[in-house]
Amino acid sequence: MIPVEYELILSTALFCIGLYGVMVRKNAIIVLMSIEILLNAAILNFVAFSSYAPPAGDPAGQVFALLAIAIAAGEAAIGLAIFLALYETHGTTELDKIRLLRW
Amino acid sequence: MAVDWQLAAFLILSVLEIGGSIMVVTAKKLVHAVFWLALTLVTIGGIYLLFLSEFLFLIQILVYAGAVPVLFLFGIMLTRRKIMEEVTPGEVLEGPGEAPREGLP
Amino acid sequence: MSGALVSPDLFTLCKVLITGIMKIQSDAILAGAPVGSPVEPLRGLAYFLMEDWFLTFNAWMIAITIMVTWAAAIQLLTMMWIERKFYSRLQDRYGIMISIWSLPFWPFSWWAKRRNKPTHRGLGYLQNVADGVKLLQKENITPANADSAMFHTAPVLIASSTVMIFAALPFSEGFVIANMPMSLLFILAAFSLAPLGILIAGWASNNKYTLIGGMRAAAQLMAYEIPLLLAVVALLMYAGSLNVIDIVHKQEALLVMLGPIPIPAWNVFSIPQFIGFAVFLVAIMAEMERIPFDIPEAEAELVEGWLTEYSGMRFGLLFGFKWLRALAGSALVVILYLGGWSGPVFVTLTPAVGATVIPIPIIPHEVWFLLKVYLLFLLFVWVSWSVPRVRIDQILNIGWKRLIPLSLLAILLAAYLAALGPALGGIR
């Protein structure tokens, strides 16, 4: 079995990269993708801990991961719909350029 | 020599994963970012496999194989503006389709 | 019932084979290099050959090679041949006729023509090989403004995901590489990866036709993938397993005796699963991009759609693997709804000798399976060559307004009957 520390390092790294994307990138779509990475880093932890749980793993973590995956997919769809609406009104998805909350 | 295959697989997958996610947040082209995202998600699925949750792995692929194309589509719509706007050879520059439209009822 | 040719398992068979071969080699080395002889270091090699991990590794390699050759070479050619021959007949013509019999005539075609001898005669099985050889010789053109890396990645993605299907797709109980517990999910996941490649291909080619084709592929994916999965969900209520081999085993039972003819309990013979079957059939046709639903590559308006810019063998790969996906799709329908490799029950001879009944296997499982797959594929070909192509908004309408409600109905009915089935006397 892989040491749990390795997995934690991996998921931390992923989370950091995702956070970097969320904070630095201006493009809304890339930000959405970064959020996907964030979520996946978190799901990874769920899965890992569920398999490390004694004696033969705890399925609760996997169930939670399943739920999170479904929510992530839904979140992506809703986010894209919002950005599509934004794009149609503002003509851009650069987050800097969208300064009005109302249109 | 006892090679820990699991660890080796884990390391390979994590390198792919971190590399892919770095490419996602640094990619210049949106569609490239989506491609790297797909790679990242599939490799994360591989890690699930290492943690003996095959079901989650398959669900990951199924869900994201459905969700990522939507992202793709969006990227396409936003980035391939160039070939949509550029004038094809032989096209009248002042706007094709003007002539037949003039006398329309 | 009849038995399978490959039994118990493709991998076990390969392992036995490779163990035998390696044993002979190793014995030969050991005999040629007795202890104390100058070539004694060779004995290490002999022991290495008989190491278990080495044998296992080789057995896997051979099993995979057999499967890929079987599916991607033999079955691909057969499917293409079936389609071309069948639609040619549908259109009142002979179709392809190059075969092994016409090969000797090729260098002497001038002679044959002068003597009024036929140069092309036969069944035409080799025509697709000839086409492949032709495509191999053609230049692989990359458009100047294409996104080169993506352009080259897309065919690999599509081809590899198609081959991946055959890792879990069984041709019989044993004729399968990996008998995973969730092979059905694996097959569906591998199926749904290809539209990603199509999108990449369409985007990377830097061409308006390919771009529209790729976007159509994505829109179509949304329309057919959901009813496809929902129909499978309805099926899982009955099957209770995600393993395709288990699903087939479930269907081998006897449903009812129609006089002397026993009717097997195929999934298609029950009401909810029949609805699911209809939905699945339409959705899998869209998955294969056959003609009523081949809008991503509608050659009338989009030239060849997302394939437009590909040339040479890259085109051949993408084009030919369509038939491989057709094979996988037909096989999936047969496995899920038509009883897989379990042949019609009434064909097995069961003469009674004294008090014991001896079942005589007539045709092996693989043959039954392929027979069903080919027949189903003929149905697909028949449909696709006798109807026009639907429009993009029409397939969205069909998918969202017809197929999804139907598949939901199938789920409801399946759940209802699965719950009440035993109470109603095992009604299906």
Next chain:
Amino acid sequence: MAEFWVNMGPQHPMTHGLWNMKVKIDGETITDAAPEIGYLHRGYEKIMEVREFQKNVVLTDRLCYVSSITWSHAYALACEKMMDITVPPRGQWIRVISLELQRIASHLMWLAAYGPDLGLLTGLLWALRERELFLDLIQLLSGARMNQNFPRIGGVRNDLPPDFDKYCAKITKHFREKLKEYHRLFHESKIFLMRTQGVGRISLADAINWGVTGPNLRACGLDVDLRRLEPYETYEEVDFEPQVWKGGDGGDSYARFMCRFNELEESCRIIEQAIKKVPSGAYRAKAPRRAEGEGFARTEDSRGEALFYVIGDGDDRPYRVKIRSPVFCTMAATPLMLRGNKMADVVSILGSVDVCVGEMDK
């Protein structure tokens, strides 16, 4: 999604010939269209001025290569009016037979092309199969399959071959049975109806204003058939019914398809009647070598109203020839039909108006 122009042509499966249809699409919806023609322009009207009257028939044959006889006949008719000669009755009847044979062959070519436009390749093979038979008949009559050079000024080139009426009867009988097969392939396919009904609609007023003629105008519900309105040759002695869309709310691809499709059977009826009515006698009148005056003829071509205006100045070649091509006018109206439809409907609409680039570009 930005709007952008897509070239459908000049090298494109949709264009039956060499021309370009530019469509502006918004997602999948067409917002604008611009036909671009002239790739096949050969300067017919000018070439014809330097050739003798009779030799021009060779050229007019090539105006529309799938409907040669009808075009040559329109030219011959205009020349005859200018020269003031009448064709003997036998010649007129033979002309009617050849015209209708050519019309069926042309319509079958259209039907054959319409199938693959919608993705139905079987339709191509089936329609071409029967077209062979009619080409065989035309070959029997004129000696050529494609550019027959059959109508002459003053009549036709040669008499009917022996037993021609028997062959005709046999083939039309066979063809009527095959029409039922087409009916099953096209009309009874729900997808075909989905692809054609309500697609590419053009109103009657628009169609008249833009000069749409022939089956495309009859699909809008107006009964205009020059064979009835201004009977030329012996069409008034033949009992036939111009095919008009009667369902109301016409002018879509399906109405155009139905009008053309029903004309196939109607032409069969004409051939069957004409072959019985051919009188004996001469089939060609002597045409003068030089002529002066004006000749104007309009005929019902397989694609609409073909018009020839010939002026002679006493020389042995025309002073000026004007050709009016029906497809040229229909093409100007196609943006009207295309706008608002989906991109896949371009093929459905342009297939149904039956484009022939040879006559369009002249």
